[in-house]
Amino acid sequence: MKRRKRATAPQKRNADATRAKILQAALDEFSERGLPAASTDDIADRCGVNKRMIYYYFGSKEGLYLAALESVFERFVALEREIDVEHLEPAAAIEAMIDLKIDYYVENPHFVSFLAMENFYKARHLRKSKKLHMFKTPLTEVIARILKRGQSSGQFRQDVDPVDFYVSMCALCIMYFSNQHSLGAIFQRDMMSGANIERRRRTVVDFVLSYLQMTDGARTPAPGRKPARQAALVS
């Protein structure tokens, strides 16, 4: 049904504004419906801009997706770059980072969606991005410094790989949000209630600090452990 006349008047000639509007609409559309289901018609409708402009500014639907993806990652690493925890106690610094992440995921569901989507597509587009090198999360370096401080003061265990540690911390923070819907459906909980999010935050902090403060080798090893089904891992 011939899309009803937009209410808005034809665009003033304003390249930056138009571009920005399209990008914002793309962020919404892609994170709601995913790359293949997103429609250029809908994106144009969402922002009251002529569909042709998408091609003018972004070349193609995929070009627009890439731009949206990059913008999402840029904002994210920009925030991580801003954090200043060097003046805090090591444990407090770790907590601050966990807070940062959790707050970010709560407030930026777009990021969570794009990250999941992009992983579903095997990071096909992310890898194509010329800005990929900019997305190396700055936190790993911050973490490295904090770990060092905590280790030299004896608060933290010694054998921690920063990247591996970062992944663990991240996993504890993000999976709750990225998988909120299946968890919610299966456990019949509203994962996004304030109380549940706070509980999550405390659990994450507890997990991470427990790990860091555990004296190396102090924990009871599981006796007779063998590297389960190692064969399968070769593939």
Added chain:
Amino acid sequence: MKRRKRATAPQKRNADATRAKILQAALDEFSERGLPAASTDDIADRCGVNKRMIYYYFGSKEGLYLAALESVFERFVALEREIDVEHLEPAAAIEAMIDLKIDYYVENPHFVSFLAMENFYKARHLRKSKKLHMFKTPLTEVIARILKRGQSSGQFRQDVDPVDFYVSMCALCIMYFSNQHSLGAIFQRDMMSGANIERRRRTVVDFVLSYLQMTDGARTPAPGRKPARQAALVS
């Protein structure tokens, strides 16, 4: 990407086999391309079955997706139901469960994909499933029993919520796999190498047991912690 006239001979009349073939092809197609991008033409071609049969057996593309989703979850909970760790030491039992999960994710990338996809779509289809009640992971109960054993023997801390704990364990296990591509691209690592997977496995076990074995309140609290930006959580 062209299709057209299958060369294969007409199907033998065998309802179960045909249904199963379609389902398997759907598993592959959906987990590779996602629900909207998956094509019924391709699914039919993949399994050499007339496209019409998809509608005969599953009613619609979405019906087929739901059937595939359910089959993926059924297999998963079936495995979790089989596990027998009651005879193991609590710590060893926990390790065994982590092994089970990690091995499963390594060997069943379909599951990881479907889970991510379904969450992307806000569990829209999962919630529609009449089998949803069957997907309540049996592990939470196993975990509850093991925790109790570990707690009464004094090995484990007291204040552990089984569901919350399950989510954490799960997060540590699965996020590495579900996000392997973005992590791999950003950190320039092959997350699926045997060595990396083994390292991951050890880290997860370490995280989880550290948490469980930490004496309650023993870890240094981050001084002056306040419930960061609680306001934002109200929404």
Added chain:
Amino acid sequence: MKRRKRATAPQKRNADATRAKILQAALDEFSERGLPAASTDDIADRCGVNKRMIYYYFGSKEGLYLAALESVFERFVALEREIDVEHLEPAAAIEAMIDLKIDYYVENPHFVSFLAMENFYKARHLRKSKKLHMFKTPLTEVIARILKRGQSSGQFRQDVDPVDFYVSMCALCIMYFSNQHSLGAIFQRDMMSGANIERRRRTVVDFVLSYLQMTDGARTPAPGRKPARQAALVS
């Protein structure tokens, strides 16, 4: 979605019964949805008979339609053949025929539907019927005899063509029913209420008898009448 197992057990071998069931279902389906929209699947479902049987007994969907059409017309002319009005006064005989028709249309909406449908399709199938000759309505002859009686007694006008008269009588009776939905929508009336049908019945009788009882030429002629736009009729 693979049509759910019929509740009924597989058919007993009973040719006539099966044929009749299919025919009845076809009557319903065709008169509800029309020939092109009717589906053999639905017809089979409606009567709990295997779809293949439609082809066994009727050859094709169109063959079934023709059989349904013929059955509808056969029942109709059978009724008209039964009527006995020879013993009634001419006017009463006319009234009896109008009653017969109106009652029939009220009670057999299938007939009204099939007649409209078949006319929409330019009587394509009716003309193909080998039974067409049987459908020459017997009423025209009954009418001819009654008119003669009424004319010789001086009650009825002389210049009446039986077929033309039959068409008029029929029009007054059936159009109210065949067009009930557009009339109902436009005039916001429930054409099928008992009161409205009765009013219709009286009006029809009034129209028909007024016409028949009018002395030839008695009515005021419209002065200066010319055969409006005759040219257009050539086409």
Added chain:
Amino acid sequence: MKRRKRATAPQKRNADATRAKILQAALDEFSERGLPAASTDDIADRCGVNKRMIYYYFGSKEGLYLAALESVFERFVALEREIDVEHLEPAAAIEAMIDLKIDYYVENPHFVSFLAMENFYKARHLRKSKKLHMFKTPLTEVIARILKRGQSSGQFRQDVDPVDFYVSMCALCIMYFSNQHSLGAIFQRDMMSGANIERRRRTVVDFVLSYLQMTDGARTPAPGRKPARQAALVS
């Protein structure tokens, strides 16, 4: 019945013309084949317009059907609105209206087809039309005024309901055309020959004026009339 690649050159950009072409083709296709059998492919081919344009302008096949239906009705009531019979003698005015109708049906078989089709579908689409209120035929008011004039001059009977009368007049006019094919097949006549149409016209005028000019109660009542099978009408 094959289509495929139009040979025609791409359309000039002219929204109104394209829309109009599609609508005209739809009028033809729908009135020839009916809503379900009509094909958007054929409609596009008929008017040399890209099939996609049907959806661009009308949203769906059903949207196009509704637009066609509305256009058919609009033209019809527009004509009825134009008629000016106030200056004619009452009887002549009635004749003029009958002429108008019959001429219209002869020249606009589309209207007859759409009306029959829409009634077959229980006025489903007509009722959905936002323009339904515009289709209340203006003739009923014209008729009311003429009847009043004829009644006060003593030419016409007193007890005439305008809507009921309109339906009768309409029935006498249209049924001959809407049912021309079954009547033609059964009576072996060419209903559309000029002579037959003229005879019809005279009969209709005769019927209608006889009814109107009949002195109330003057006609011989059928003795012992009882409201035949009234019970059946309750339902």
Added chain:
DNA sequence: CATGAATGAGTTTTCATTCAT
């Protein structure tokens, strides 16, 4: 007689993209 499974052609509809202004 009766049936469930299978087929291929055809249908509406959607979509990213480009044209002409």
Added chain:
DNA sequence: AATGAATGAAAACTCATTCAT
């Protein structure tokens, strides 16, 4: 810079009909 109109390919889905048992 911006726009409404136009396009062709491909998508999901439907259907009458036939096969094999």
